[in-house]
Amino acid sequence: MVNRRLFLLAITFLLHVFASFSYALTLSDYFTDTWTSNNGLPHNSINAIAQTDDGYLWFATWEGVAQYNGREFKLFDRNAATGIRDSGTRALVAAPDNQLWIGGARGSLTLREGYDWYPQDSAQSLVNHVLIDQQKNAWFAIQGKGVFKRTYIAPHQYQDEQAFITGISGYRLTQTANGDIYAATSKGLYRIRDDQVQLIHFPNGRHTLHVMHVSMDQQGRLLIATEAGAWRMDNGKLSLVHASLAHEPISVIEEDQNGQLWLGTISTGLIRITGQSLERMSTAEGLPNNRVISIFQDFEGSIWVGTNGGILRLREAPFISISKKDGLSGNFVRTVMPNQDNHLLVGSDAGLDLISETEIHSLKAPQSEPLSVLSLESLANGNTLVGTYVHGVYQLSDNQLTPFLSTESGLPAAEVRAILQDKQGGLWFGTPAGLAHYSPSLTQMTLYTKSNSALPDDYVVALAEDELGRVWFGTGIGAGYIEDGQVTALALEQYEQAEFSFGFQVEPGFVWIATDRGLIRFRQSDQSLAIIGRPQGLPIDKFFQVVKDRSGSFWLSSNRGLWRIPYDQAHAVADGKQSHIRFDHFGRSDGMGSSQANGGSNPAMSITDSGQMFIATAHGVSKVTPNHLKQPDQILLPLVIEDVSFDNQSVNPASQHQVPAGTDLIRITYAGLGYSMQNHLEYRTQLIGFEDEWINRGNHNVAEYTNLPPGSYQFRVAARYPYGQWNEADFQYAFHIEPFWWQRSDIRLILSFMALLTLGAIIYLRLYALKQRERQLQQQVQLQTRELRKQSAEFERLSNEDALTGLANRRAFDRALQARLSQPTSDTCFSLAIVDIDHFKRINDSFSHLTGDQVIKALSKLLTDNKHGIEMVARWGGEEFACITSGEGSSITERFERLREAIAKTTITTDQADIHITVSVGIASSHQTHNYKTLLQLADKALYQAKQNGRNIVVSLSQDNASS
Structure with missing residues (x-):
C-alpha cells in the first residue's frame, strides 16, 4: 500500500492545480462540484468524511460507507466479512498505517487496514466518533451513553472498554499535543487529563451548552462548535470565534491549511471566516442542503462539505473566472487590456466594462444599444480607443465613451478588430476592408489593401510595432510588416500551410506570430522564419495570442484552452537545437470560465505590470498569475x-x-x-x-x-x-x-534422468539379445522404433492441440504465425483475425461452465467448416479464437462479416438450452508489420475497437488506425 509520505509529495500538486493568489479567494471564486444519490452516493446525508493514507476518500452515510476513487463510489454496508453490523454509519476516522475506523448504528465498530478488515466488539449504542490517542488507545463517543476508552494491547486488539463520561451523548473527540482529550457532548465540553474528567465552563456560566464538535487548529488551539456559536480555547481561555455568531447553532468547525475557519450550521449553510471577514454559502449559491454535518480538507487542498442533501467540493483552481454573474455586461469576451491605472478594460459582445480592485463598472456609449467591442488600444495621452463590430471606433476618456472614427469620417469599415498607435503617434486600424493609417492629427489617411499594395489579404485582425519602427499586420491569409510605407508580406504558407495570423509578441530581435498552424518566429537579423507546430510537439494547430510572462514562459491561447511553453525551449526549437517542445495545458477544469479562448480581435490576452494575466474567453474573463504556477x-x-x-x-x-x-x-x-x-x-x-x-x-x-x-x-x-x-x-x-507438476524443472530433470536410464537398459538388453538372436532382435527393434515414433507423434499432437476443441492451441498458433511471417515478403500477404464471443461470461453465469464449453466447441466447428476460406484456426484462450487467412483488405473483412452473420444466425444446442451467440472480430494485415508481437497487438487493438463500438461487429485495422 502507498505510505502517507507519498501523499506529502503529492501536496506539490497544489502548487500547479491549486494556485495561491496574492489575496484570499472569495467563496464565489472556488470551483465547485456536487454529488448526491443521483451520482452514486448510497444516501444524501454525509455524516463524516475521511481520507486514508492510500488516498481514498470515504463518506459515512445512513446506508453504508462509500469509498471514492474519483470515478465512482464503492459501497460497504452490513457484511460479515467487513464486520459492519448496521448500514447506518456515523463515524469515519483515518489513522496511521492506512487504517480506517468505522462506527455506526447498533454500536457497530470495525477497523480497515489496507485490504483487510478487523471487526471489533460492539459499543453500547450509536458510535458518533472514534479517537486513537498518542498511546494507540481507542476512545469512543457514544450516543446517549457517553465517552469510553479501550486500551491498546496489540495490533487490532484492545482491552474491554472503560467508562469516563456516562449518561449523556458524546459527539466528538480530539487530543491536544500535551495529551489532554476533549469531548463534545450534549451537556457541555469535557476535558480528560490523566484519566480525570473535568467539565469546562463557558463564559457567563454557560457550562451546559450543547457542544456538537471539537477540533484543533494549526496553533494547537481548541475549536468548539456549540448551539450558541463557535468558540476558540487559547491557553485555557474561551472566546467567540466571531461575535456575530454568538446565537447561531454551529454543527462543525475545522481549520484549513491556510488558517481559514470553515463552519457548518444547523440550518443556514456553510460559513468561512478569514481573519474577521465572514462569508456564507447556502443552497442559493449551490450548497446541496443548508444543514452541514461534516467538513474535510483532502491532501490536494480541496474542501469537502457533507450536508443532508449530498456533498459539495470547493476547489481552488489556478484560474479565476469573471463573468456576467459577477457584473460583466456580457460573457462572450473578445478583448482585454489593462489601462494606465492598472485596472482592466473588458470588451464583450454586450459592451465595455472596467474592472477595478473593488468593482466592475459598465461604460456606456451615447447610443441606446450596447457596443459590441472587438479591440482596444491605450494612447499616449492616457485615453483609450475602442474598436467595435458595427459602430467604428470610440474614444474612452475619464470613463466616458464618445465617437472617434466611423465610416462617415473615412474609416474603410465599421468593424475594427485591431488598433495600434505607433511611436510617431500615428494610428492604425485593422478592418475587414483593409488597413487604415491615420496621421497623428487625423488629417491624412492611407489605406493599404490587397489591390493597391502587397497586403496579402484585406481582413486585418492583428497589429504590432517592433523596435525598428516596423508596423506588423496579421490577416486571414498571411502576415507581414510595413516600413516607410512599403509592405513586405511573409511567405508563411511554406510553414505547414500557415495562413491566419491572429496575434504578435514582439521582443528585441524577434517577432513571434500566433497562426493557424502553430507559433512562427521571425528573426530580425537575417529575416528568417521558423515554426513550432505539430511536428515540433504542439498538440493542436490554431493559436490566437502569444504572451510572454515574467517567469520565462510563453502563453498561447486557443479554442482548446491555454498552453504554456518554456521561452528558452521555444528559441531552441526554432534554432533547430531541440526537436520537441514541452508544454503544460490549462482549461475549464483549472477554473477557466470556458476552454474556448477567443481570437480574431486584439488584444485577446494581456498581462499587467503586477504579472497577472487576463484571457478573453467565450464565458467571461479568466485570470491567472503565471509565476504562482509550478511544473506538474x-x-x-x-x-x-x-x-x-x-x-x-x-x-x-x-x-x-x-x-x-x-x-x-x-x-x-x-x-x-x-x-x-x-x-x-x-x-x-x-x-x-x-x-x-x-x-x-x-x-x-x-x-x-x-x-x-x-x-x-x-x-x-x-x-x-x-x-x-x-x-x-x-x-x-x-x-x-x-x-x-509436469512443468516443474525438478520433475522434468527426474523424468529426463529416468528416460536416460531406461534407454540405456533397453539398449543393453537389446545388444545382449542381438548376440543371441540377431534376426529376431532386428525385427523387435524395428517394431519398438515404430511404436516410439507413434508415441512421439501423439505427444507432439497433444502438446499443440487444445483439449476442449481439438484445435491448435496458442503454442502451435504462435509457431505457425512466426513461420508465416518469416517467409519471403511476396508470400506473406495474409491477415490475422481474433474472434471473441460477446458476453461469454453471461453464458457461464446463466447456465454453467459445461454449457460454455459446449458453446466453445460449437463455435470451433463453425470456424473450421472451410466455408469461409480460413486457413488455420486456433483457440487463443478462453472465448477467443485466432485465425489466419490469405489476403487482406475489404475481401477479408467481407469474408469475416459473412462468418459473423452466419454465427449470429446459428442456434447452438446444449444440454441446458438452445443458445444464440454473437462474436466481435478484430483483423490486422501482415502488410502493416512483420513483427510478430506488433501484429498480435494490432489485431487485439482492432478487437478492442469492435468491443468499444458495441460488439457483434468486424473491425479491420487500417494502416492509419494502426499508427494512431
Whole structure:
C-alpha cells in the first residue's frame, strides 16, 4: 500500500492545480462540484468524511460507507466479512498505517487496514466518533451513553472498554499535543487529563451548552462548535470565534491549511471566516442542503462539505473566472487590456466594462444599444480607443465613451478588430476592408489593401510595432510588416500551410506570430522564419495570442484552452537545437470560465505590470498569475491496486501473490487517486517478465493478461494528467504463476534422468539379445522404433492441440504465425483475425461452465467448416479464437462479416438450452508489420475497437488506425 509520505509529495500538486493568489479567494471564486444519490452516493446525508493514507476518500452515510476513487463510489454496508453490523454509519476516522475506523448504528465498530478488515466488539449504542490517542488507545463517543476508552494491547486488539463520561451523548473527540482529550457532548465540553474528567465552563456560566464538535487548529488551539456559536480555547481561555455568531447553532468547525475557519450550521449553510471577514454559502449559491454535518480538507487542498442533501467540493483552481454573474455586461469576451491605472478594460459582445480592485463598472456609449467591442488600444495621452463590430471606433476618456472614427469620417469599415498607435503617434486600424493609417492629427489617411499594395489579404485582425519602427499586420491569409510605407508580406504558407495570423509578441530581435498552424518566429537579423507546430510537439494547430510572462514562459491561447511553453525551449526549437517542445495545458477544469479562448480581435490576452494575466474567453474573463504556477511533472500521484482477479475470482492483492497453475485470465484494476481531474487521468502499465516496454492504456484503468506462462512477474503502473509528464511511481504488484507438476524443472530433470536410464537398459538388453538372436532382435527393434515414433507423434499432437476443441492451441498458433511471417515478403500477404464471443461470461453465469464449453466447441466447428476460406484456426484462450487467412483488405473483412452473420444466425444446442451467440472480430494485415508481437497487438487493438463500438461487429485495422 502507498505510505502517507507519498501523499506529502503529492501536496506539490497544489502548487500547479491549486494556485495561491496574492489575496484570499472569495467563496464565489472556488470551483465547485456536487454529488448526491443521483451520482452514486448510497444516501444524501454525509455524516463524516475521511481520507486514508492510500488516498481514498470515504463518506459515512445512513446506508453504508462509500469509498471514492474519483470515478465512482464503492459501497460497504452490513457484511460479515467487513464486520459492519448496521448500514447506518456515523463515524469515519483515518489513522496511521492506512487504517480506517468505522462506527455506526447498533454500536457497530470495525477497523480497515489496507485490504483487510478487523471487526471489533460492539459499543453500547450509536458510535458518533472514534479517537486513537498518542498511546494507540481507542476512545469512543457514544450516543446517549457517553465517552469510553479501550486500551491498546496489540495490533487490532484492545482491552474491554472503560467508562469516563456516562449518561449523556458524546459527539466528538480530539487530543491536544500535551495529551489532554476533549469531548463534545450534549451537556457541555469535557476535558480528560490523566484519566480525570473535568467539565469546562463557558463564559457567563454557560457550562451546559450543547457542544456538537471539537477540533484543533494549526496553533494547537481548541475549536468548539456549540448551539450558541463557535468558540476558540487559547491557553485555557474561551472566546467567540466571531461575535456575530454568538446565537447561531454551529454543527462543525475545522481549520484549513491556510488558517481559514470553515463552519457548518444547523440550518443556514456553510460559513468561512478569514481573519474577521465572514462569508456564507447556502443552497442559493449551490450548497446541496443548508444543514452541514461534516467538513474535510483532502491532501490536494480541496474542501469537502457533507450536508443532508449530498456533498459539495470547493476547489481552488489556478484560474479565476469573471463573468456576467459577477457584473460583466456580457460573457462572450473578445478583448482585454489593462489601462494606465492598472485596472482592466473588458470588451464583450454586450459592451465595455472596467474592472477595478473593488468593482466592475459598465461604460456606456451615447447610443441606446450596447457596443459590441472587438479591440482596444491605450494612447499616449492616457485615453483609450475602442474598436467595435458595427459602430467604428470610440474614444474612452475619464470613463466616458464618445465617437472617434466611423465610416462617415473615412474609416474603410465599421468593424475594427485591431488598433495600434505607433511611436510617431500615428494610428492604425485593422478592418475587414483593409488597413487604415491615420496621421497623428487625423488629417491624412492611407489605406493599404490587397489591390493597391502587397497586403496579402484585406481582413486585418492583428497589429504590432517592433523596435525598428516596423508596423506588423496579421490577416486571414498571411502576415507581414510595413516600413516607410512599403509592405513586405511573409511567405508563411511554406510553414505547414500557415495562413491566419491572429496575434504578435514582439521582443528585441524577434517577432513571434500566433497562426493557424502553430507559433512562427521571425528573426530580425537575417529575416528568417521558423515554426513550432505539430511536428515540433504542439498538440493542436490554431493559436490566437502569444504572451510572454515574467517567469520565462510563453502563453498561447486557443479554442482548446491555454498552453504554456518554456521561452528558452521555444528559441531552441526554432534554432533547430531541440526537436520537441514541452508544454503544460490549462482549461475549464483549472477554473477557466470556458476552454474556448477567443481570437480574431486584439488584444485577446494581456498581462499587467503586477504579472497577472487576463484571457478573453467565450464565458467571461479568466485570470491567472503565471509565476504562482509550478511544473506538474514533479507530482507523484497516489496509485492503488483496486482489484486483482484470477479467472474472474477476486483475491486480496496484499496477501495473495501465488497464481494457481492453469489460470487463463489475470485482471488488475488500478486507480490514480488525484481528484481534481480524475476523469482525465491517463495510465500506462508494464508487466515485467512479459512486456519489455510500457503499454499506454489511455483512460482505462484495467489491465488483462491471458495464458501467461508459469513464472514470476511484476506489474507496474504510472499515471499523468493530460499533456503532463508520466509519474513513474515506484509501485508494483508482484505475483508468481505456479506450473503444473509436469512443468516443474525438478520433475522434468527426474523424468529426463529416468528416460536416460531406461534407454540405456533397453539398449543393453537389446545388444545382449542381438548376440543371441540377431534376426529376431532386428525385427523387435524395428517394431519398438515404430511404436516410439507413434508415441512421439501423439505427444507432439497433444502438446499443440487444445483439449476442449481439438484445435491448435496458442503454442502451435504462435509457431505457425512466426513461420508465416518469416517467409519471403511476396508470400506473406495474409491477415490475422481474433474472434471473441460477446458476453461469454453471461453464458457461464446463466447456465454453467459445461454449457460454455459446449458453446466453445460449437463455435470451433463453425470456424473450421472451410466455408469461409480460413486457413488455420486456433483457440487463443478462453472465448477467443485466432485465425489466419490469405489476403487482406475489404475481401477479408467481407469474408469475416459473412462468418459473423452466419454465427449470429446459428442456434447452438446444449444440454441446458438452445443458445444464440454473437462474436466481435478484430483483423490486422501482415502488410502493416512483420513483427510478430506488433501484429498480435494490432489485431487485439482492432478487437478492442469492435468491443468499444458495441460488439457483434468486424473491425479491420487500417494502416492509419494502426499508427494512431
